[in-house]
Amino acid sequence: MAEIKRIIFDTDIGEDPDDAVALAYMLEAERKGLCSLIGITTCSKTPYGAECAGAICRWYGKNDMPIGQLPLDAEVTPDNIDDIYPSAYGMAVAKKFGGGPSYFDAPGALETLVKLLRGSDGPVTIVATGKLTNIKTLIGDPEGYELVREKVSEIDIMGCDFAHQADPSLVPHPEYNIAGDVGAARFICERSPVPVVFSPFEMSEKELSGRVIVERYGEDHPTGLALIHLGCGGGRSSWDPSTALYAVEGERGVMRLSPWGTVSFRDDGVSDFTPGDGKCRYLIGTGDIAGAIDAMFE
Ligand SMILES: [Ca+2]
Numbered sequence: 001m002a003e004i005k006r007i008i009f010d011t012d013i014g015e016d017p018d019d020a021v022a023l024a025y026m027l028e029a030e031r032k033g034l035c036s037l038i039g040i041t042t043c044s045k046t047p048y049g050a051e052c053a054g055a056i057c058r059w060y061g062k063n064d065m066p067i068g069q070l071p072l073d074a075e076v077t078p079d080n081i082d083d084i085y086p087s088a089y090g091m092a093v094a095k096k097f098g099g100g101p102s103y104f105d106a107p108g109a110l111e112t113l114v115k116l117l118r119g120s121d122g123p124v125t126i127v128a129t130g131k132l133t134n135i136k137t138l139i140g141d142p143e144g145y146e147l148v149r150e151k152v153s154e155i156d157i158m159g160c161d162f163a164h165q166a167d168p169s170l171v172p173h174p175e176y177n178i179a180g181d182v183g184a185a186r187f188i189c190e191r192s193p194v195p196v197v198f199s200p201f202e203m204s205e206k207e208l209s210g211r212v213i214v215e216r217y218g219e220d221h222p223t224g225l226a227l228i229h230l231g232c233g234g235g236r237s238s239w240d241p242s243t244a245l246y247a248v249e250g251e252r253g254v255m256r257l258s259p260w261g262t263v264s265f266r267d268d269g270v271s272d273f274t275p276g277d278g279k280c281r282y283l284i285g286t287g288d289i290a291g292a293i294d295a296m297f298e
Helices: 018-031 049-059 089-097 109-119 133-140 142-151 176-180 182-191 211-220 222-229 239-249 289-295
Strands: 005-011 035-042 067-069 124-128 152-158 196-199 255-257 261-265 271-275 280-285
Touching (some): 005 049, 049 067, 049 089, 049 222, 124 133, 152 239, 239 255
Parallel strands (some): 005 035, 152 196
Antiparallel strands (some): 255 280, 261 271
16 A cells, blocks of 8 residues: 655645635545645735634644744734734634634744654655745755755645646736745746646636535534635635645546646746656646545545
């Protein structure tokens, strides 16, 4: 039997509910013995990202999940924290469910990533579903680079949109995670010592997942609350959950991998794939991706 995958999840959880679906999916998969989620780092615009991630882990009985964060550029104080991005579901989830470190207690993302990789006795898959700042910082750190080279088997990223390459009549779309830190995306694709797989925007936009959580638990599940809070009770695009699905279960008959190649990034965040020598691939949908994600919750 193959060894189960160890996963580190780097996420901008608290804003778009697909991160919350992806995290719940991985925790369900862990319950079923399919993976081991060893830690989380956040790069959220809400100061409640780490606490929100901790709340979902706590719902699954994991009260001691290591969680680190990328601090916000803005100064956050106990007096202004609730005024920063108040519409984000991160605050609603953190206040209702609790768990995880507060903004003021969470350790830094790089420190957390290095500690997790140092302590891992087997290969780790990194799943990244936000802007790529934390992963760039890890690879740019001398010890971090060596740890990635030695211990990370693959970096799976929700990012890019290649639809304009398949259909040149389409206006190129700068995908959100790439546009959030174009320099980080470039750095990772040029410098990563391990393969990088992208789950591109166009693959999952129309694949709505998570409805099963809302139907079963409503607002009694933190991910259910996240979906309902954003008006996504019928499910949300599977951008981040498809990345988690691939990390845990592989293509699973609903996706396939592109050939190897390189990805280049324009200054506005538009991405272009060029097949050939390179360490990047991307996923292409071939079936019911949302159904495969929701099946984990059955
Ligand atoms: Ca995300």
